[in-house]
Amino acid sequence: MRFPSAALLSLLCGAALPVPGWSQHVNEREPNDSFATATPTAAADTLVGVIGHLYDRDLFAINLPGAIRLTVDRSAANWRVEVVVFDSGGAELSQLLDIEGTTVDLPVLRAGRYYIQLSVFDQDDPSATDGATDFAYRIGLSTQPEPVGPGDPTTPVFRNSAAGLARPGAGDANDLWGYSAQGAVTRLSPDGSVTVLAQQLAPSEYDGPYGAPYTLDRSAHVLVPGGLRVDDQIRSFIWRIAIDSGASTVFTSGDFYPSRLNVAVGRDGDVWIGPAARVANRITTDSMYVWRLSPLGDPLDSVNVSGLYLEAIALSPAGDLYASGASGVFRLVDHTVRRVIAPVREELHQILFDRDGYVYVVKGSGWNRRLSLYDPGMALVADTFAHLPLAWSGDGEGQVLFAFDRAGNPNGRLLAQDASLGFVELNPSGVRAPGVRLPDLLRVSFAGNDSAEVGEPYSAQLQLEAAPAATQWSVVSGALPPGVVLGEATGALAGSPRVAGWYTVGVRAHSGARYGFARVTMVVAPGSVSVEDAQNALLGGPALSPQNAQLLDQIGNRNGRFDVGDLRAYLRLLGRLAASRN
Incomplete structure (x- = not known):
């Protein structure tokens, strides 16, 4: 069940009976x-009173x-009361869920004056009152000590600027990238301003996936999932959005699992997405995979999950792939899946590495959500590193992420999203190290001709610009x-091609700790x-064979038909026409 993001701490509960040991009944005073x-x-009282009418409230x-x-103690009743808790400044805290049982509790980490508001839940829905003719309540309160972690307490940031957004991704200049269910990518700046980068990335009837936008290899692009109508069908895509212009291109397509799609980018620029049954033209059965793609979206590999x-x-900082979910945290290397952290009495959710390989793990649900810290060997360091605001794990919310400074370096700020789709910052003094800084991909230049002829010598040269060390070259796709x-x-391409055709290859360059593609x-x-x-x-004589016409078109202007531009390109390839000055 998911509540409107406008209400920030809302608890559905029934009227509760007094419990032995509570000190007194506190009757409301109008x-x-x-x-x-x-x-x-x-904190040890029983709240007693009557809601006068559907739109009344008691504080x-x-x-x-x-x-x-x-702790708020409740039991079954003939109507549902909404409980909203405010801090001393009158700001709503965060949202709670009506769960089964007689108690729901809320961690309070800062001393201060708080306000509890009671009202009828969803007054405009007749089923909310369950046939009640009066709205009397008896709600018990109690407290117990709560351990405080190094990342406590949290501080609200980006408040009221992220309404309607899901699955944030960290960007440069302390910005966050948000993606709305309406198919828009927005930039959230520290001053609270919201800038729409791209819109209409999904048709109105599109129903997922809504994954986390991610800044792609710091090349001024954001990856974000969306949809597109193709031949009267809605297909899933991952878009590549240019930050400077908002221009969008398709990074890859596929069959993605709604609300669960995740994106991770490695030091080599490769992009991991999943879980998904299919990407591009790689089709599987009903199995789910995490897919590895090149920086330009070419499928390279997959792991069955x-x-x-x-x-x-x-x-991880070393480039190893990890995955997390209800059944634990897993290391996925060389097509081997090995569980490294097992859940204990509760589900595990998101994972996040810092620069030194320590890993943060989101655990629990409801108001028992917290962040735990493990060392690089996956040994537990702090079970309660910090309390997290309420979010609905699995619905695309509740992300934990590092922020970056204007130079593109992680600045040590650790942020978490709450159920209102706002954000909180964890206590900076408790954050042990910043996140992982992904270096830019170096540019690969090409010198030579991209056309060749069967049986004729061919040569071209690839070069990794600004390479810090000797460069190793490899073909990774095609x-x-x-x-x-x-x-x-x-990096030299050389030889005499033996088979005519159109060939596209992905080439990776590796120099020291830097990569190019x-x-x-x-x-x-x-x-x-x-x-x-x-x-x-061209002059009306016998037509070329379809194969030859297509090949000459690929040599030329690639407009889908053989024309004079293609002939000119072919003549230049054969050395019978001077190279174009353009």
């Missing part, structure tokens, strides 16, 4: 429908010492034309296409 007129109460004021857990019920994925090879130490396309023309046949085809 008027008490404002903070100024709230009826004073204490009680209570002083709490901090580092305690406030069926049966793990994953909620999140993350990459295949070069038979007869052409890539020099692993030189490029997509190279080569068109190999068949030697049997004569210039005379090509000219005659």
Whole structure:
């Protein structure tokens, strides 16, 4: 069940019977429908009163010492009362869920004056009163000590600026990226301003997935899931959005699991997404996979995660892939899935690595959500590192993330999203290290011709610009034309192609701790296409074969048909026409 994000701490509960040991009954004193007129109460009292009508409300004021857990005791009743708790400044805290049982409790970490507001839940819904003709209540309060972690207490940030957003991603300049259910990507700035970067990334009838936007390899792009109508069907896509212009291109398509899609980017620029049954043209059965794609969206590899019920994925500083969910935290390396953290009495949710390989794990649900800290060997350091605001894990909310400064470096700020889709910052003095800084991908330059002819010598040169050390080259997707090879130490493409065709390959460069990536396309023309046949085809003579027409079009302007521009490109390839000055 999910509540409107506008109400920030709302608890559905029934009228409760007094419990032995409570000190006294506190009867409401009218008027008490404002903070100024709230009826004073204490932490061991029973609140007694009557809601006068559907739109009435009663407020009680209570002083709490901090580092305690406030318990509200309830039992079945013939109507449902909504309980909203406010802090001393009159700001609503966060939202609670009506769970089964007789008690719901709330951690209160800061000392101060709090206000408890009682009213009829969902007054406009007749079923909310369950046939009640009066709205009397008896609600018991009690407290117990609550452990405080190094990351406590949290401080609200970006308040009221993130309404309607889901699955935030951290960006540069202390900005956050948010994605709304209406298919818009927005930038949330520290001053609270909201800038719409791209809109209409999903049709109105699109129903997921809503994943976490992520700044792609710090190349001024954001990856975000969405949908597109294709041939009267809604298909899932991941969009690549340019931060400077908002222009969108398709990064990849596939069949994605609604509300569970996650994105992680590695030091080599590769992008991991999942869980998903299919990406691009890689089709599986009903199994779920985490997919590895190149920086430009080419499928490279996948890991079967069926049966793990994953909620999140993350990459360690060493580049190892980890995944988390209800059944634990898993390390996914070399197609081997090994559980490294097992759940104990509660589900595990998101994971997040800091710079040194320590891992934060989100645990629990409701008001028992907290952040635990483990060392790089996955040994528990602090079971309660910090209390987290309420969020509905699995519904695309409640993310925990590091922020970055204007230079693109993690600045040590650790943020968490609450159920209102606002954010809180964990206590900076307790955060042991900043997040992982992903270096920019270096640019790969190409010198040479991207067209070749069967049987003729061919050469071109790839170079990694600003390489800090010797460069190793490899083809990671696609295949070069038979007869052409890539020099692993030189970046040279050389040989005599043996088979005509259009070849697209993904090439990775690795130099020290830096990487580069490029997509190279080569068109190999068949030697049997004569210039005379090509000219005659344009002048109304016999048409070229479909294969030859397509190949010459790929050599030329690639507009889907053979025309004079393609002939000019072919003549230049054969050395019969001077190279274009453009």
